[in-house]
Amino acid sequence: MYHHESYWWGQSPPLAVEGASDLPDHADVVIVGAGLVGLTSAVLMAELGLSVVVLDANVPGRGVSSQSTVKLSIAQGLRLSSIEQTRGPEHVREYAHRTLDGFELFLQIADKYNIECDLEKRDHILYAMSPACVDRLRHEVLLGQAHNSSFAAQPSTTPWRATYAVTMPDQFIFHPVKYLYGLVAAAQSMGVQIVAPVTATQLSQHAKNGIRVAGAHGNSRIIADSVVVATHVPITNPAFQFARYQQIRDYAISGIIHDDADHWATVPMTLGIDSEEPSMRTWPTPEGTRFVVTGHFH
Ligand SMILES: Cc1cc2nc3c(=O)[nH]c(=O)nc-3n(C[C@H](O)[C@H](O)[C@H](O)COP(=O)(O)OP(=O)(O)OC[C@H]3O[C@@H](n4cnc5c(N)ncnc54)[C@H](O)[C@@H]3O)c2cc1C
Numbered sequence: 534m535y536h537h538e539s540y541w542w543g544q545s546p547p548l549a550v551e552g553a554s555d556l557p558d559h560a561d562v563v564i565v566g567a568g569l570v571g572l573t574s575a576v577l578m579a580e581l582g583l584s585v586v587v588l589d590a591n592v593p594g595r596g597v598s599s600q601s602t603v604k605l606s607i608a609q610g611l612r613l614s615s616i617e618q619t620r621g622p623e624h625v626r627e628y629a630h631r632t633l634d635g636f637e638l639f640l641q642i643a644d645k646y647n648i649e650c651d652l653e654k655r656d657h658i659l660y661a662m663s664p665a666c667v668d669r670l671r672h673e674v675l676l677g678q679a680h681n682s683s684f685a686a687q688p689s690t691t692p693w694r695a696t697y698a699v700t701m702p703d704q705f706i707f708h709p710v711k712y713l714y715g716l717v718a719a720a721q722s723m724g725v726q727i728v729a730p731v732t733a734t735q736l737s738q739h740a741k742n743g744i745r746v747a748g749a750h751g752n753s754r755i756i757a758d759s760v761v762v763a764t765h766v767p768i769t770n771p772a773f774q775f776a777r778y779q780q781i782r783d784y785a786i787s788g789i790i791h792d793d794a795d796h797w798a799t800v801p802m803t804l805g806i807d808s809e810e811p812s813m814r815t816w817p818t819p820e821g822t823r824f825v826v827t828g829h830f831h
Pocket residue numbers: 565566567568569570571588589590591592593594595596597598599600601602603604605606731732733734763764765766767768769783784785827828
């Protein structure tokens with residue numbers, strides 16, 4: 534039996550939120566996009582005492598954030614090396630610090646608002662299959678250690694038949710929809726209004742009053758002092774998206790492991806750095822040990 538939608542969606546029914554007709558005329562902050570980025574921003578802004586409205590084009594918490602591998606890790610493949618190459622060492626330091634900030638912020642919010650999201654500590658193994666990638670992985674670890682005191686990756690046993698591997702201890706896995714719904718509850722408890730479906734189509738300066746966010750549903754519009762765009766993709770007229778985006782075929786596949794399930798339930802997460810290697814994690818569920826594998830070029 535195959536389901537062509539995120540496994541985590543099936544665990545939690547869509548949230549009922551306010552509709553476009555409930556949109557107020559003004560808010561201190563309008564956040565466009567109710568994914569991990571938008572909802573985290575909503576909680577942080579509400580903590581500052583600001584009035585916050587979050588708009589989402591579809592169902593809150595059902596964007597990319599709930600369709601990924603859902604690893605919380607500061608080891609992200611060859612990200613630091615790539616930033617070093619394209620932007621220079623200053624940006625590597627900045628990115629490494631901000632990554633650690635984000636990692637810690639996630640844990641603080643989960644703890645502060647008692648968000649039950651199946652958070653579980655896991656080691657994260659990065660591995661190289663081809664000898665050509667070994668030096669690249671070693672360089673990534675050196676960069677991480679130089680810029681981030683928590684980047685504790687050490688050479689380790691290799692999974693599969695990899696040539697070289699490092700293990701980053703004490704990273705995390707979690708259930709994305711439970712976490713996102715927890716953010717919604719935390720935000721709403723502080724008065725944040727979450728309104729959907731409203732597709733923001735235009736941001737424009739509105740005289741001296743602030744920024745006007747115009748939406749597609751029911752001609753909705755709202756004026757805000759500040760706007761946070763957390764849509765993951767640019768706000769455009771969907772009719773022109775084909776001209777602005779490059780399509781990449783990607784996938785996330787989840788299934789049940791039958792053989793040696795208890796062993797697989799707690800194995801470290803893995804991420805291959807060779808371009809054709811996938812990202813993988815497992816976790817225990819009431820129906821057995823599950824895996825999710827994501828990648829592309831397969
Ligand atoms: C296959 C895959 C695996 C990944 N694995 C990991 C991982 O293991 N760990 C990790 O940290 N990251 C991972 N990522 C990346 C991570 O999932 C994303 O960076 C993150 O979820 C983006 O969050 P977001 O809030 O920006 O986007 P989203 O969760 O997509 O939220 C954006 C929201 O904006 C709404 N929206 C869009 N346009 C508009 C509009 N015009 N008006 C109103 N609303 C709009 C959408 O409906 C959506 O709800 C993975 C990504 C993929 C694709």
